[in-house]
Amino acid sequence: MDLAYTPRQKAFRAEVRAWLADNLPREPLESYDTREGFEQHRAWERKLFDARLSMVIWPEHLGGRGCDLIEWLIFEEEYYGAGAPMRVNQNGQLLLGPTLLEFGTEEQKQRFLPRMAASDDMWAQGWSEPNAGSDMAAITSKAILSADGSHYVLNGQKTWSTRAIYADWLFGLFRSDPASSRHHGLSYMAVPLDAEGITIRPIQALNGKQAFAEVFFDDVKVPVENRIGDEGQGWHVAMATAGFERGLLLRSPARFQYTARRLVELYNSRREIADRDPSIRDAVLEAWAGTEAYALSAYHTVGRLNKGAKIGAEASTNKIYWSELDLKMHETAMRILSAYGELTADAPQAVDAGRWLEGFLFAQAGPIYAGTNEIQRNIIAERMLGLPK
Amino acid sequence: MDFTFTDDQLTFREAVSRFLMTEAAPEALREIWETDAGRSPALRKNLAEQGLTALSVPEDCGGLGMDDIAWSLMTQELGYYAIPDSLADTAYVAAGLISALPAEHPQRAEWLERIAEGSIRIAVGHPVNPLVADANPADLLLLAHGDEVHALARNQVEVEPNPSIDLSRRVAGVSWTPGAETCIASGEQGKALQARALNLGALSVAGQLLGLTQRMLDLSVDYVAQRKQFGKPIGSFQAVKHHLADVATKIEFAKPVLYRAAYAVAHNEAGADLQVSHAKLVCGEAALLGARKGIQVHGAMGYTWEVDLQMFMKRAWALDASWGDAAFHKARIADVILADGAKLGPGHTFED
Numbered sequence: 024m025d026l027a028y029t030p031r032q033k034a035f036r037a038e039v040r041a042w043l044a045d046n047l048p049r050e051p052l053e054s055y056d057t058r059e060g061f062e063q064h065r066a067w068e069r070k071l072f073d074a075r076l077s078m079v080i081w082p083e084h085l086g087g088r089g090c091d092l093i094e095w096l097i098f099e100e101e102y103y104g105a106g107a108p109m110r111v112n113q114n115g116q117l118l119l120g121p122t123l124l125e126f127g128t129e130e131q132k133q134r135f136l137p138r139m140a141a142s143d144d145m146w147a148q149g150w151s152e153p154n155a156g157s158d159m160a161a162i163t164s165k166a167i168l169s170a171d172g173s174h175y176v177l178n179g180q181k182t183w184s185t186r187a188i189y190a191d192w193l194f195g196l197f198r199s200d201p202a203s204s205r206h207h208g209l210s211y212m213a214v215p216l217d218a219e220g221i222t223i224r225p226i227q228a229l230n231g232k233q234a235f236a237e238v239f240f241d242d243v244k245v246p247v248e249n250r251i252g253d254e255g256q257g258w259h260v261a262m263a264t265a266g267f268e269r270g271l272l273l274r275s276p277a278r279f280q281y282t283a284r285r286l287v288e289l290y291n292s293r294r295e296i297a298d299r300d301p302s303i304r305d306a307v308l309e310a311w312a313g314t315e316a317y318a319l320s321a322y323h324t325v326g327r328l329n330k331g332a333k334i335g336a337e338a339s340t341n342k343i344y345w346s347e348l349d350l351k352m353h354e355t356a357m358r359i360l361s362a363y364g365e366l367t368a369d370a371p372q373a374v375d376a377g378r379w380l381e382g383f384l385f386a387q388a389g390p391i392y393a394g395t396n397e398i399q400r401n402i403i404a405e406r407m408l409g410l411p412k
Numbered sequence: 413m414d415f416t417f418t419d420d421q422l423t424f425r426e427a428v429s430r431f432l433m434t435e436a437a438p439e440a441l442r443e444i445w446e447t448d449a450g451r452s453p454a455l456r457k458n459l460a461e462q463g464l465t466a467l468s469v470p471e472d473c474g475g476l477g478m479d480d481i482a483w484s485l486m487t488q489e490l491g492y493y494a495i496p497d498s499l500a501d502t503a504y505v506a507a508g509l510i511s512a513l514p515a516e517h518p519q520r521a522e523w524l525e526r527i528a529e530g531s532i533r534i535a536v537g538h539p540v541n542p543l544v545a546d547a548n549p550a551d552l553l554l555l556a557h558g559d560e561v562h563a564l565a566r567n568q569v570e571v572e573p574n575p576s577i578d579l580s581r582r583v584a585g586v587s588w589t590p591g592a593e594t595c596i597a598s599g600e601q602g603k604a605l606q607a608r609a610l611n612l613g614a615l616s617v618a619g620q621l622l623g624l625t626q627r628m629l630d631l632s633v634d635y636v637a638q639r640k641q642f643g644k645p646i647g648s649f650q651a652v653k654h655h656l657a658d659v660a661t662k663i664e665f666a667k668p669v670l671y672r673a674a675y676a677v678a679h680n681e682a683g684a685d686l687q688v689s690h691a692k693l694v695c696g697e698a699a700l701l702g703a704r705k706g707i708q709v710h711g712a713m714g715y716t717w718e719v720d721l722q723m724f725m726k727r728a729w730a731l732d733a734s735w736g737d738a739a740f741h742k743a744r745i746a747d748v749i750l751a752d753g754a755k756l757g758p759g760h761t762f763e764d
Contacts, residue, residue: 024481025414026675026762032413036759093413097759104758277758284757287749304750308742311749311756312669312690318761319415319668326416340661397650403660404653408633411648 035094039101042074047107055111056232061189064111068142078116078140085132086140092325103277114185115139115146117272119194126252126260147187149195149238152180157398160205164240166197166212177243187236188225190216196257209257213249230384274345276318282352283314289359297359306355313348336406339399346389346396353383425485431462436493438720444496445579451549455497460530468507473524484619484674491623494727496580498546500616502527506534508612509554509605538609540736547571547584559602562594578726611677611688613735618670618695624728625702629659631721632706655705662698669694686748689741696738699728
């Protein structure tokens with residue numbers, strides 16, 4: 024155990040910090056759940072990419088920087104510590120990206136990853152269907168191979184596809200063997216959203232914005248080169264992605280540590296109001312303690328990965344931990360804000376431009392998306408503790 | 413930056429676990445519980461023969477010179493088996509204090525050698541604990557008085573035993589008269605020694621609490637997998653699964669906090685108090701949850717004397733308030749975190 028950063032790691036931190044200080048947008052970007060904000064975020068992602076800071080852990084020839092996981096944690100700390108924008112292409116970069124690196128052909132990696140790192144292509148997910156939510160193996164959308172084997176024909180419906188109305192591509196699971204059931208006979212497909220036969224219908228989210236969408240497929244032709252992994256192996260490929268999502272990549276500790284810091288600042292600035300309820304102080308301390316524990320766990324996990332360990336079902340503890348912590352922190356902020364909590368960004372008396380409210384709304388989704396926390400608890404009980412199904 | 417244990421450390425932990433599995437089986441615990449002294453000289457002798465009393469003692473005093481980081485694995489094993497012996501008080505906390513005395517201190521070498529060979533039992537008092545654990549069976553007591561630390565033989569103190577619900581814990585009120593001849597440290601040195609005692613004690617208990625949590629979880633998993641109702645194991649019901657998944661999650665995120673604190677103490681980091689308090693807090697929370705969920709999934713069996721769970725729950729309940737209760741450690745965290753100019757947020761996790 025050696026908890027000192029190496030000179031190389033320190034230099035990398037200094038470089039990222041200096042670059043962010045020079046390049047961070049001066050004004051906060053619009054919400055990426057709006058068309059305008061989405062494009063602002065795309066432009067910011069391009070800037071990151073040009074500085075080779077978009078996907079630091081990807082290999083250099085695929086648009087990354089070849090950093091190790093410790094450097095990635097350092098990058099995240101500097102990035103979120105500086106208050107930099109949320110990553111608009113995270114579904115592509117953090118979920119599909121690792122899947123392509125593991126299952127994609129060399130041609131697919133070259134074709135998709137650099138453009139994804141640059142956010143030239145923005146990606147939406149296609150997992151859930153109206154009757155396949157927590158029970159993802161109930162997927163019925165089909166991808167049937169043409170007689171000449173050149174393309175698949177897609178039919179069906181996906182839903183809860185985040186920012187799909189603004190995105191360029193969709194990745195997800197389709198049933199390629201119509202006679203199959205459950206997790207058999209599924210294939211993992213990459214689908215251009217401008218293909219003929221696709222209809223995208225926005226869904227207005229809790230925040231009033233068109234944050235996600237339904238996607239309808241009506242005889243959509245997709246070339247066979249767009250299948251990721253073998254035909255019929257989609258479930259296996261998707262589970263790897265779901266593992267990454269629940270695990271470290273999607274929710275690195277730094278953004279939660281940043282929230283905890285803001286919460287301490289909020290509490291310190293409004294102590295007269297907050298201390299009327301002594302349990303608020305405890306909740307603020309828990310925010311610090313919980314986010315530090317999450318960061319320590321990340322470093323511990325990365326250390327073990329570097330020594331060749333694999334992340335198994337414990338990834339599910341991550342998902343529960345960060346989502347419930349994030350919710351608790353935002354609930355605490357709302358309690359401190361008291362009657363100002365309900366004020367939206369454009370309210371003249373809003374505190375911190377309504378950012379806590381925005382975060383509070385989004386935090387409601389945490390225990391639901393990426394596999395509900397009930398499903399995660401089942402996974403922990405069955406796969407980590409070995410309890411019977 | 414490498415936040416993991418060495419293979420040697422992990423192998424050592426395995427060896428300790430295998431040893432305690434036979435030496436401190438639940439039946440042995442029950443037998444020792446029944447005795448008046450609550451301590452088994454035979455068990456202590458076996459621990460000493462395995463070298464476990466010598467772990468912290470510096471190598472030049474006949475010990476193994478093991479640091480706090482390895483101890484954070486060791487204390488988990490002591491907790492996991494809920495050993496009916498205050499080994500860590502002597503071999504870790506007291507050894508750590510005596511090692512910190514100046515080399516020329518007349519009894520330093522003698523005490524350390526006796527710790528290493530397993531021929532002395534030392535009880536450590538601190539203002540944070542109103543009672544002294546193992547004061548009665550101790551040969552030597554290290555006690556605080558103002559900024560001073562005193563060392564007294566058992567016959568120099570009056571001991572009033574106070575029975576605990578955990579029959580492995582023998583706590584007592586201690587009356588004694590400080591004198592110049594008993595004082596081993598005073599002023600800044602005494603204060604530093606007391607601060608060190610607090611961090612070592614809290615870290616030791618934190619590790620034990622985490623080990624206890626793992627044991628209560630394991631016992632619960634075993635129980636719900638075999639107990640059947642409605643024609644199937646109760647462990648197949650989501651309500652039961654989710655109780656235990658919560659305990660597993662608590663453990664998962666308490667472990668690295670314990671290890672971070674151990675590293676901070678081992679390296680005398682300026683922020684060690686904060687890290688130790690964080691560790692004590694989360695390990696205590698994990699243990700209380702482990703006990704709560706453990707008894708729930710055991711049903712009425714969990715409320716009996718017969719089922720082993722009770723021994724581990726009682727230890728957890730008792731240790732949670734020792735070496736600083738939750739309120740004490742929260743206050744230590746608040747002093748740092750809520751202070752003006754506190755270094756918080758991303759990038760400060762490993763700052764000294």
